Amino acid sequence: MSADKGILVLAECDEGGLCDVSLELLSEGRRFADRLGDELSAVLVGRDNPALVNRLSEHGADKVYLLDSPLLENSVEFQAQALSNLVRERKPRILLCGATSFGRDIAVRLAAALKTGLASNCTALSLSEDGLLVQTKPVYRDKASANVICPTARPQIATVVPGVLDVKRAKVTRQAEVIRVAPRLDTSVPCAKAVRFAKGDPKTMSLDEAPVIVSGGRGVGSRENFRLLEKLAEVLGGVVAGSRMAVDEGYIPSTKQVGQTGKTVTPKLYIACGISGSVYHTMGMKDSKTIVVINKDRSAPMFNMADLGILGDLLTIVPAMTNELIMISQASAEESLRQS
Amino acid sequence: MQVVVCVKQVPDAEGPITVDTAANNIRKGWLPDVLNPYDRLAVEEATLIKEMCGGGGVTALCMGSPSATEVLRTCLAMGADRAILLCDPALDNSDSYATGVVLAKAIAALKLPYDLILCGARAIDTNTGLTGPTIAQILRLPLVTEVVKIDVHDHEKAIVHKKLEAGNRAVIETPLPALLTVESGINTPRYLKLRAILAASMKTVEQYDLQALNLVPDEVGLAGSKTKVVSIAPPKPRGKKLFTPDSSLSAAERMRLIMSGGIAQKASSGLLEGDPRTVASRFVQFLKEKKLISGPPPGRG
Numbered sequence: 093m094s095a096d097k098g099i100l101v102l103a104e105c106d107e108g109g110l111c112d113v114s115l116e117l118l119s120e121g122r123r124f125a126d127r128l129g130d131e132l133s134a135v136l137v138g139r140d141n142p143a144l145v146n147r148l149s150e151h152g153a154d155k156v157y158l159l160d161s162p163l164l165e166n167s168v169e170f171q172a173q174a175l176s177n178l179v180r181e182r183k184p185r186i187l188l189c190g191a192t193s194f195g196r197d198i199a200v201r202l203a204a205a206l207k208t209g210l211a212s213n214c215t216a217l218s219l220s221e222d223g224l225l226v227q228t229k230p231v232y233r234d235k236a237s238a239n240v241i242c243p244t245a246r247p248q249i250a251t252v253v254p255g256v257l258d259v260k261r262a263k264v265t266r267q268a269e270v271i272r273v274a275p276r277l278d279t280s281v282p283c284a285k286a287v288r289f290a291k292g293d294p295k296t297m298s299l300d301e302a303p304v305i306v307s308g309g310r311g312v313g314s315r316e317n318f319r320l321l322e323k324l325a326e327v328l329g330g331v332v333a334g335s336r337m338a339v340d341e342g343y344i345p346s347t348k349q350v351g352q353t354g355k356t357v358t359p360k361l362y363i364a365c366g367i368s369g370s371v372y373h374t375m376g377m378k379d380s381k382t383i384v385v386i387n388k389d390r391s392a393p394m395f396n397m398a399d400l401g402i403l404g405d406l407l408t409i410v411p412a413m414t415n416e417l418i419m420i421s422q423a424s425a426e427e428s429l430r431q432s
Numbered sequence: 433m434q435v436v437v438c439v440k441q442v443p444d445a446e447g448p449i450t451v452d453t454a455a456n457n458i459r460k461g462w463l464p465d466v467l468n469p470y471d472r473l474a475v476e477e478a479t480l481i482k483e484m485c486g487g488g489g490v491t492a493l494c495m496g497s498p499s500a501t502e503v504l505r506t507c508l509a510m511g512a513d514r515a516i517l518l519c520d521p522a523l524d525n526s527d528s529y530a531t532g533v534v535l536a537k538a539i540a541a542l543k544l545p546y547d548l549i550l551c552g553a554r555a556i557d558t559n560t561g562l563t564g565p566t567i568a569q570i571l572r573l574p575l576v577t578e579v580v581k582i583d584v585h586d587h588e589k590a591i592v593h594k595k596l597e598a599g600n601r602a603v604i605e606t607p608l609p610a611l612l613t614v615e616s617g618i619n620t621p622r623y624l625k626l627r628a629i630l631a632a633s634m635k636t637v638e639q640y641d642l643q644a645l646n647l648v649p650d651e652v653g654l655a656g657s658k659t660k661v662v663s664i665a666p667p668k669p670r671g672k673k674l675f676t677p678d679s680s681l682s683a684a685e686r687m688r689l690i691m692s693g694g695i696a697q698k699a700s701s702g703l704l705e706g707d708p709r710t711v712a713s714r715f716v717q718f719l720k721e722k723k724l725i726s727g728p729p730p731g732r733g
């Protein structure tokens with residue numbers, strides 16, 4: 093066990109490049125590595141991109157492993173196989189993954205294959221005096237928080253909720269050493285394969301999955317006015333929801349109610365229009381990442397939650413927002429046409 | 433189609449659970465323990481698959497204390513044909529990994545027939561999600577996690593939808609037998625009629641101990657577990673600051689803050705106002721700063 097050294101971070105990408113959670117994990121991993129006198133590595137699956145490697149270096153990676161094989165393309169099973177081979181060979185003592193659908197999927201497969209423990213959906217990490225990873229995670233539907241360790245098996249694997257750790261650029265400038273690995277894969281085992289990707293449709297998406305929610309209350313005034321919110325939601329790729337009053341007034345169906353007696357939501361962006369901010373409502377949306385509030389009453393409690401508070405009449409402000417967004421998306425479309 | 437569903441009995445987290453920091457455990461509320469909500473979805477799905485395929489059987493398999501016979505009876509009432517409880521003091525305190533080992537070895541030792549094994553995506557008490565994948569690893573089965581749709585084709589393969597972020601789905605084809613873990617949204621579990629509950633109470637729940645399963649004590653319980661809970665605490669409020677009413681405010685104002693759940697002031701120091709167009713462009717600027725939308729690419733000269 094004592095031979096296990098080093099910290100490995102699973103680096104994840106989306107259309108926007110490296111995911112924020114991967115940088116968060118690197119920053120935390122760097123801190124641990126410095127304390128343990130260890131090496132910090134990142135592993136990228138199937139992407140050879142110097143820009144990505146530079147960003148990983150900036151955030152503290154000493155080494156970057158690039159796992160590349162055409163077989164990895166549509167099979168998380170092969171990806172997990174390649175990663176577990178890498179882990180067996182390099183023996184990191186800690187492996188950190190984002191608690192994203194990709195990270196969660198990989199982490200459970202690795203823990204099972206490597207016969208080690210896993211702490212899922214951690215909200216904090218620390219090192220104990222003897223250098224063990226102490227993993228803090230919610231249990232019992234968030235009614236308690238447990239500190240979990242993995243005393244003997246290696247690596248210690250954690251998935252960490254995006255957005256709970258700070259991102260810091262490394263103090264020392266590094267140029268990570270790049271190690272290309274062509275994984276040896278056992279293709280004889282029966283295996284599930286992704287055949288298609290189906291993009292989420294805001295029209296049918298459930299509230300708890302929506303990345304953007306435009307929510308309206310009694311202040312919206314009528315079902316017709318709710319059309320304004322729908323248009324804004326549409327340009328933002330989000331869905332419409334509302335307060336209990338909006339449901340009671342018949343502006344939206346009860347399945348779209350947010351709050352204590354409705355749904356609990358955690359979108360990236362929650363835009364509250366004409367909602368006063370009763371605790372029954374805020375209970376259901378307080379964990380939204382970014383909250384924008386539009387209300388004409390300066391003393392509406394809803395403003396207390398706002399990252400951006402807008403004082404004014406939603407009936408004129410919401411359409412103006414929609415127009416502004418349409419304009420910039422057209423501008424960027426024209427710009428990319430001109431560039432090509 | 434033969435389906436094995438692995439289920440767990442958990443404290444009802446809808447109820448008043450409190451944390452006992454001294455005992456390093458939770459204090460359960462007065463509500464009885466329940467079938468893990470994700471496992472309920474798995475049992476429902478297994479029953480639907482059996483009905484759809486016009487035959488076969490559903491076996492509900494649980495590792496737990498003697499009181500877990502109750503959740504197995506729920507499974508029987510929902511349509512399971514056979515219910516099996518793996519029960520032995522040596523199994524207490526198994527973590528997700530050790531539980532997976534026990535269930536996999538039980539499936540093998542008892543020669544349970546299966547074309548498909550279903551598990552919940554996670555149990556709400558421990559919130560780990562490793563049990564299903566461990567079973568798949570030991571039985572060398574293809575695995576798909578967090579599934580929200582299952583279409584079975586001729587006992588040979590299944591096309592399933594896996595839940596990704598932002599409402600996206602991956603459509604995945606897997607040969608059978610396979611292990612799938614199911615995520616919320618896959619179905620709405622049936623409402624249990626009294627008659628079904630009564631009928632289930634008459635059925636037997638088979639019970640096996642360590643010896644019957646050819647398991648050695650090292651593999652199970654605390655000894656077989658890889659993780660250890662060192663402490664447990666009430667949840668910490670995340671992100672936003674705790675509320676302290678500002679005594680300089682009027683009583684009415686303080687009341688309003690308390691009514692709103694006392695979430696600390698963030699933006700009230702600077703509310704945005706003005707004509708709609710200006711406000712709207714500031715809003716768009718804000719979204720860009722927060723990287724919620726990408727701006728137009730920088731113009732060239």
Ligand SMILES: Cc1cc2nc3c(=O)[nH]c(=O)nc-3n(C[C@H](O)[C@H](O)[C@H](O)COP(=O)(O)OP(=O)(O)OC[C@H]3O[C@@H](n4cnc5c(N)ncnc54)[C@H](O)[C@@H]3O)c2cc1C
Nearest residue numbers: 309310311335336351352353354366367368373388389406
């Ligand atoms: C047991 C219980 C459970 C409940 N559960 C829920 C729940 O799950 N979800 C929920 O939402 N509520 C719930 N409620 C109701 C809750 O207490 C509030 O009544 C409700 O949230 C208020 O909805 P509202 O903010 O839309 O309406 P109001 O409180 O009427 O507020 C309307 C707001 O719109 C503003 N406004 C009006 N016109 C405009 C305009 N043109 N432009 C800008 N702003 C404007 C006003 O200034 C005001 O702030 C529950 C209540 C109880 C007792």
